[in-house]
Amino acid sequence: LRAFEAKLSLLITENTSFAGSALLLAIATTKLIQEHASAIQSLGVQGDKTAAATAYAAGRTDELVNFLKQTAHPDTHTHSCIEFSSGTALTPDLLSGCDTPTFTAQATAITATAEAAKSELPSDAELQGSGSKNCKLTENAGTGLFGGTNAISLKLLDGFYTHTKTQTWADKARIKSVTGSKTLNTAKTAAQTLQTLLQDDWPTAPTDEQTLTTFINNPNIQEKVAQSLKETKQLSETAGTSDLAEKINSIFGAPRPNGTRSFAAEVAHKQLHVASQA
Known part of the structure; x- marks a missing residue:
């Protein structure tokens, strides 16, 4: 997250046309960093689920940053999981009036990232602005980007989002698969790897x-x-005559002509002694 925060700072410096939306993401990222830091104990309990959810959220946010950097490209919508509902132009004036968003008490890092991993459209409350001149990352259950009083004509697409149980998207479903986005696919793979590594597949001790x-x-x-x-x-x-070999020999004894070590012989002797006593 801190690396991403640094990347956002660079984006704001390089591309002043979209400083408002990039700043919004920077604020959101800083908020995530703060909340994850304060929730370190619960992270230990939540383990792989939290790690996976964070990877999902990072992938989605990274995709939006890539989109902002690609807006000068005539075919931006073909290179991102974010697709315009009409046209291919995003102009700075559409983001006029953007202000610092405030986060609701319910929109904690754990809640927001966990929701992102459920393949459900996020609610507006997850990243909610206050007043009439604020930017939201979501509007109308996640179907668009809202800047101040301007409704930007684009769709936020995410491979991890599917239709909600109550919502039907107009026209064709504007959702690409995870594999359609390199960033999202990488995030999903990383999350799956984290889940595997954090699972203990050893049976209960006998x-x-x-x-x-x-x-x-x-x-x-x-x-x-x-x-x-x-x-x-x-x-x-492979130890040979290296320092490692010396350390091994100091613990288990040097190898004997028959390949055994004094440590093994001592263990065998004690096993025999225990068996004879039994």
């Missing part, structure tokens, strides 16, 4: 003979153990 047997016979566990043993063996084989 507490009796039956669960221990089930644990040992679990193909997933066998694969993980085999991989761990393989990596450990490779580590030993």
Whole structure:
């Protein structure tokens, strides 16, 4: 988010024609940073869902920034998930009267990003301006961009948005797939990866003979153990005379002619001792 905030600052500097809308995004990004920082404890509890939702939200916002940077291009609508409802021109005067938005108490970072990940159109309250001269990122349940008293003729398209249960879009559905946008597709992939990495797929630790047997016979566990043993063996084989080898030898003892180490022999001796005592 901070990297994105820096990119917005650069955008505002380079493209003064759209400073109002870029500033709006900068304010929204700063708000997200503040709220995520203050909600760090709940983030730990929410884990992968929050991480994924944030990736979705970042992808959507990044898409809008790309759109603003591409407005001079005659075919902007073919390169972005944001598509005009009429024409291909977005002029600065359409954003006249934009002012600093205020956020409702309900529009917290967690709520807003989680909503973005649900494939639902966001409500106007998620990024709500106050008064009659404010910019909104959404208007009419997310179908357009609103600047002051000017209704800009474009549609905000997002691969993660689908029709709501109560809304039917006029004419053709103006929604592209996720894969239609490189930015959104990347965000989705990143979110899916985060979810996978944050999930614990190890079974519950065994507490009796039956669960221990089930644990040992679990193909997933066998694969993980085999991989761990393989990596450990490779580590030993590739260590050579390096500092790593010296550290390994200091802990487990130097390899004997038969390939074993003193540590392994000591473990075997203790196992035999325990068995004989039993």
